[in-house]
Amino acid sequence: MSVLDTLATQLPQELRVKLMQHFGIAKEYEKNPQTISIAYYCLMYIANEAFKFPKEKQFVSNVLDYLETTKRNNPHDDIIKSMATGQETIEELVTVLVEETNEAEGEEIKSPDQLRLLMRKHYTVGGLTDVLSVFGPVKEDFSTLGKIAKNRAVAIFRELKAGGGGGGGASSGMRPPESNTGANAPAISPSKPPAASAYPQMPQMPSANAAASYHDQSGGSKSVPFDVISQAQKLFRYANSALEHEDVATAMKNGEQALQLLRPYNNQF
Template sequence: MTKRNNPNDEIIKSMSTGQATIEELISVLVTEANEAEDDEHKTSEQLRLLMRKHYTVGGLADVLSVFGPVKDDFITLGKIAKSRAVTIFRDLKSGAGSTGPSSTMKPPDSHIDTSAHIVSPSKPSEMPSSNPASSFYNQTTSNKDVPLDVISQSQKLLRYANSALEHEDIATAVYNCEQALQLLQPYNH
């Protein structure tokens, strides 16, 4: 999916649709990561996949800045995800097979009991009282996990996008974000 090949695709031509798609992907990945975190005994491969999901959430949260000010809950999710990815990486490096109990992230707009999770964003009053995307989350199946190679490639593209932003190269940043969206979009349904 490129801008030239799909000039009428709403995800590519609409900034708000692109932003909503990335926010939705973050929510899906956070939900999957939380489900994986619930299993106390994880293999090294499961930990690597979990680490990559957390890292991808952190990268996607950074990419949201392309669209303007980022909502506090996504900033918080990005920080938590990056921290958790580092913790899992250190555990893997030290040879740990399971990271044991951990704090979990809460996807924005979810109805998960926050008392069992880490501190919610600083402006909880901005959270909607209903979840318009709840049917989307119910349709997501746990057996349709994103393959590791897709996660790795998406992370790579998001790193490129972040680097381009640091050099104020907006066109390259947007291009790399579009490529990451193209890779992840099939797993968003």
């Protein structure tokens, strides 16, 4: 039994309906060393969701151990090392899967096997749009794609259960966000996300997630507990929201509280 299989058996009962599909997605992408980063972020999402249940600390700890081991075993994986690159990679993967499901939905006649494959792709799109939340608020386009994909997957499941396997049309299809389409969009296979080098990195201010995970990139930092990271992320998000409303005082207050949480774990502060 693999580590992911073991973790899946430990998934709390109240989270099984919501998170079991994300384990399935992670297991599929973990098979290929080139796509293990997708599994990594799926497990990060699972940890974030399980962390909302205080009594499940042991399960969260086990998932975090998996994340640390995966990061340690893949030191040169730029998608794992950079959350910005991770977000771009998963968004691009979702876009490609959506294009494939749109094409498949356009076929007038589908066999049961084709419907099952289409259903799995829809479930994957829905699950990956959930995973995007680990990087911050999910973009509206992708949030919409996820909802459509989940609804369509359920509809196909019911059709298969009823013995169907024929109809289908583009009316229920999805459209990828415009920012990721066009002749110049990088082509990738669903099982192989684009290499990190495909995304030139522009200088930018660190996001809340980047700031909270800074300890992983600094040689003089201590290991930061997951609950501290989570709280710091929330405070940075509150600060960002305050700035959007030009409330500098509130932004400074939340930012300072976040820094105060992180100072004990980084001797550079």
